[in-house]
Amino acid sequence: MSGRKPLIAGNWKMHKTIEEARELVSHLKRELSDLSEVDIVVCPSFTALENVGKLILGTNIKLGAQDVFYIKEGAFTGEVSPPQLKDCGCDYVIVGHSERRKYFQESNEMINKKIKASLEEGLNPILCVGETLEEREANQTIEVVTNQLEGGLSGIEENQLLKLTIAYEPVWAIGTGKTATPQQAEEVQKFIREWIEKKYSARSASSLRILYGGSVKPNNIKDLMREEDIDGALVGGASLDASSFIAIVKGAL
Ligand code: 13P
Numbered sequence: 001m002s003g004r005k006p007l008i009a010g011n012w013k014m015h016k017t018i019e020e021a022r023e024l025v026s027h028l029k030r031e032l033s034d035l036s037e038v039d040i041v042v043c044p045s046f047t048a049l050e051n052v053g054k055l056i057l058g059t060n061i062k063l064g065a066q067d068v069f070y071i072k073e074g075a076f077t078g079e080v081s082p083p084q085l086k087d088c089g090c091d092y093v094i095v096g097h098s099e100r101r102k103y104f105q106e107s108n109e110m111i112n113k114k115i116k117a118s119l120e121e122g123l124n125p126i127l128c129v130g131e132t133l134e135e136r137e138a139n140q141t142i143e144v145v146t147n148q149l150e151g152g153l154s155g156i157e158e159n160q161l162l163k164l165t166i167a168y169e170p171v172w173a174i175g176t177g178k179t180a181t182p183q184q185a186e187e188v189q190k191f192i193r194e195w196i197e198k199k200y201s202a203r204s205a206s207s208l209r210i211l212y213g214g215s216v217k218p219n220n221i222k223d224l225m226r227e228e229d230i231d232g233a234l235v236g237g238a239s240l241d242a243s244s245f246i247a248i249v250k251g252a253l
Contacts, residue, residue: 005039007211008235008245009042009167013066038249040060040062046080068082086122096108127166129148129192136172165211168185168213170185185227189227211232213235216235218238
């Protein structure tokens, strides 16, 4: 047993109206409210944050955003700041998701600024890392993940790591139905933990939670969770349906 409490986060991506989001989270609340052995996070679109946040206030389900900008306020049309996320009730924020890296050209440098700004505001960042299929086939997985860790965590102090979660999301496994095998995920996640140990300390490495993301479903969560360095999941598609997300949360017990 690692002693790390599992964390299951649902990334709803660009799905759900406010009403649909309210319905989904109400269902989760009914079924998961007495479950204290797993940390549960839901990450709706910005438009539904406030409504979902009000429904889960004071419960064991925490609110997360899918992205954030790194400046507190100013003339940045379309962006949302860390204080604004706090104001909506967010405790968590996903940073550096591969879809942001790919479609919005987010660099490691920008992701690093977002991590720092989130930490400064007391938000818990979930830093996403992971390689594309081409990179995996070219045996560059470790190199790519190392770059993402070095860039994303540059200048982050050891005491700030307590608030951080890392999600390993191989890009080729996202939304494809092609999950990494537990062994493939474990290999990279073990590397990530060792990297943290080298850069910081064994103590930080052993308390840091590392999630796996990429086609996590009720039927594969148990096998993934058996691995030593998999401490939970960042769930996309299967988090949009209450019963499958509930089954994933329960599968992480
Ligand atoms: P899927 O679970 O739909 O593959 O998405 C994973 C993901 O990108 C979570 O952030």
